[in-house]
Amino acid sequence: MNNRILNVLEYHKIIEQLVDKAASSLGIEKIRKLKPSTDLDQVMKWQNETDEAYHVIRLKGNVPLGGIFDIKPHVKRAVIGGILSTHECLDVASTIYGGKQLKLFIDKLEDIELPIIQELADEIVPLNELEREIKSCIDDHGHMMDGASDKLRGLRSRIRTNENKVRDRLDNLTKTKAKMLSDAIITIRNDRYVIPVKQEYRSAIGGIVHDQSASAQTLFMEPQSVVELNNQLQEARVEEKREIERILKDLSQRIAADEEFLLQNVEALEEIDFIFARAKLSHQMKASRPTMNDRGVIKMKQARHPLILSDEVVANDVELGEAFTAIVITGPNTGGKTVTLKMVGLCTLMAQSGLQVPALDGCELAVFSDVFADIGDEQSIEQSLSTFSSHMTNIVDILNNFNEKSLLLFDELGAGTDPQEGAALAMSILDRVLSKKARVIATTHYPELKAYGYNRDGVVNASVEFDIQTLKPTYRLLIGVPGRSNAFEISKRLGLHESIIEDAKSHIGTDSKSVENMIASLEDSRRKAETDYEDANDILEGAEQLKRDLEKQWQQFEKDRETLYKKAEEKAEKAVTKAREEAEIIVAELRNMQTEAELKEHEWIEAKKLLNDARPNLTKKQDKKQEPTIDDDKAKTLKPGDEVRLLTLDQKGTIIEQTGKNEFQVQIGIMKMKAKRKDILFIRREEPKMERPLATVRGSGYLVKPELDLRGERFEDAVQQLEKYIDDALLAGYNKVSIIHGKGTGALRKGVKDFARKHSKITSARDGNMGEGGLGVTMLELK
Template structure:
């Protein structure tokens, strides 16, 4: 993309907005270097980067990018042997800390898919030792602290002591010789403590004159008695500066040692700042990510010009590249034709720069090798070029450079010359461009081009709507409908005599009348279709709302009915349980009587059967919940199987099979014969082999007693865990271990939540010291 095109389409203004969103000069440098790319893979990656950052901003609101500086010049100076000042060293420490904060923030984000940012953030090296050394020597204001070295602490103690002695000595002068002083204060001149002495008392005070007032009436004198004290103070300060220089030199050498890591961190931080600046601009514009292609297809719904305020701009739908490769837009001046051209061109450049575009979700844009534009009056007085010559110069350059994978934007094609010749030239240029299958959008006033779209394959007419009632453009783009002249209607609205208008209509050709009538009919049909669509859409929304309300009411009815059933059953069951308890108490009492021997066993069984029959019928859901889980094993009973005798509501054990559908059952101290239909299988004792095998549809495979999920993404790990538990249950395990590691704790929490929701997991606990500790969760299976 050449600079002229970027200027014509106002791409520089987008870059200015992007710079405002950067958090540091590092990001601003990246913006200044930004150029639209014609590489589809590169553009898609840029869009992925922006999209990842956009999701973080949408969910978190902001990103910690403060405290990051462009320290590259300082680091380079450190490498060549220069000594950095305290503020430069502090900027290095601040940038290291900013990188650490950003890395911690992104690393601890959960439930956000951001592979690109995670890969970038891994490249940041946390130079903790270097940061600590700098922070231990320099405070937040850029001052070297006393604790930077023992020698510096001693020197500053000495300086403070000397200053106190000096002040005490000079305070004696201010108290005893106040009349000789212009003011009873101690001041500093040439880094030495002095007194403001009146001119006439110069000899009385004695000492060294360092300065005088503008009037000459006051001399700033250093009394002879404090000269030696001032000298000692100056010597201590020189020593202090020498020690500070030594400390800064050591810090500079440490920075030079880590130059490679620091530069790497700075480059990563610059990229991340640039990525989040793009995301912030997208959030500010209410933009969306375009799907990119290299097939020249443009599909934008409710697209807006990025540089026009959202509350002022009119959104339009634009499609190009599938059914047609060229759009010819006609319509009145100031109707929005040029804005539409610039909007398509500018959105294309933004998308090819990794920026989102202001349109609805699902928009699609192409990656073009070049975008060419001839927009506006670029007449050059110095070159003595007319409007037509200026446009034609640009068009000649465009026609020499464009190829099949180019987007061409022509504003007022063929304008500035004889209408017939201009129209013929415009059609010829369009034919040449369309023949090469390039994508082109052109605006024009020529009526001859209104019929152009009907006579050329791959071309469609479009127009910008004009409201005859208000005599104002609506700025709506109507694809498929050519613009028509509104001169007669506008003249009538402005009060021109009807006779004059009718005479004018007679003077225009029949072909022109037919075209105008056809366009008017198309506009009317389109308007009626839009109204019908709005009505249909409204009815559809109302129907969807009614359906939603009915479904909600039905769910409430089902819940209420289920609740009433359950309450009734619970009440009935309580009554039956109470009756059974009373009956069993009576039976037990009878067993203990002397007449017990007269009672027959079958009479006991019959009594039990009558009691069991009094149980209430449960709801279908509860019955299903009480059905045995292992129906396959229940089909065939074997000696040793634990069963439930339904007629007695008692558990027992199969002794042997006495008939085809008859079994002898041990129930307590009794041995009974029972039919198969009266027995419900409960469980069977089985010996597990050393390596359990699960059998599914005849195929066998080995299931390990542990599952390792370390290093897996959250969604994949949960999928593997669910399948593994199914396999472990089929294999007959009573206990399994899930290795998830400690890490951020997200995977461990997911495993715990999974265990709570799974009906076949009886218990979940952390591993013990010999089992892996908090990095392992042990499941006990039912």
């Protein structure tokens, strides 16, 4: 891909958007080198990488890529013996830490398949020891810490001591010699402490002059009494600087020793940042992954131009490369023809760069060996070329270099010269491109090209829609329908006299009228087909939704029925087993009784066999279940809420209401229907449940909770409840209860403690432990 084509299709703007998504200078550097690939395997690998990262962004929202720097120059300088600065060493430590955090994040994504990204993360080596050494010497602001070495700690202690001594002496001078000073302050000149002395008192103060004011009336002097102290301070600072350089040299050597691992980490982090930048851009564009092919096939549903705002862009369907290899687009100026060309070209370049494209899922794009474009007025003023000459120069270059693996984009093909000659050239150029089986999209104004698609195999006409009512383009691409001239309709709506329009129509040839009539017929047919399609689609969606709802209800019904059958079987099994056991006990007792009515042994055996035979043969799963025993009185009169079986459908339901003498409305699942009394079998009726008393005497059922919640109660009401609760708890036999009062203002807590002290049956009261509720609970011991 040459740079001129990339500029024409504004590929650089996509790169700038991608740069904004990078988290480090590493990713930015790699992004700026990105160019579309013509290798299908490479493109598919890039697309797989982007897709993996997109899933992570969609599920996790963000990726920890902070604190990563391009430390390759630092490492290389350390390797050749250079001494790194504190900030450079800190960049190395920060990058090591950032790599560890990213590696940990990716390792935790066990629920997402990330073979490519996981492989890159596995290459990151956690250099914990080197990171620890750097951070133990340098703080987060790049300052060498006192604890970097024992010697440095001692030197800085000396520096602070000397500084304090110098300041103390100078402070004393500023107090005793205040009238000789311009200002009672201590300042620094040439890294030495000085005081501002008036010019006339220079001799009185004595010492070394380091600087003077602009007016020369103030001298910044180092008094003789602090010269030696300043010398000692300077010596300590020189030693401090030398010790810092020694520490940095050691750290630089440690960094050089880990050169291989550091550069390996940087390469992995660079690639991961690059991949996630592409995924972030896809997420922002609401893009989807294209399926790539090398057959020159393009299929995009609701594709949008990547550089037009989402609330302004018009989405279009584009297909090329299977039923036809060329599209000829006609339509009015500013109607969207050029935008469509650029959209197809830019999406192709993005896909070949591993980027997802702004279209619906399931889109398909081809890997082309070249993308050629002749778009816009690119005439060269320096070369004194006309518009036509400029376009033709580009076209000649394209025709000399394209092949069957190329995508060609021509804007206003043949424009800028005599219409008849331009149309003839345009058709000849298209014929040449078609003969080599390249993919081409061309826009034109020439009416001769409207019929071109009907006379050539592999060519289809298209147009951009124009709304006659509003006199504005809709920017919709209509494949299969050539653009029609709207000059007469527009002129009529703008007020041109009818007679002039009719006279103009008489000058149009028969062929032109036939073409326009054909186009008008095609447009009418298309609109009708679109309307019918939308209506059919609405009906289909409604039917599918109804089908899904019914299937869901039926599955739930089957599940509920199976559950009820299972419960009934278990209950019946238990009842039969219990009855059999009781009967066997009775039989055994009778056999042991020695009476005059003693039975014979074979009669006992026969009785036991009859008992076994009486046991019902239940299975765990049946298609039809035996109905529960029905109370005859209830069965005679059905009431709303009764559970019944509708015999005509063999389904259970519920009585809603009686609609006639022998007719009822029954609800089965989501359906309501009327049924005759003879077709309804009563199953059961829910009896009103008796409310269980709050508390009864323990031992015969006295149930009292071991805790009382008083939160939100007024103090007087709370005391009454507490008094009654203690009586109930004593009757229930509790020896310890919890009173929940919350923390709040502490009034309830104090009231509970006061009540406990006065009550004769409460032996102690304490605050709850951490596991019991803390200060919000009081634990009472009862006797």
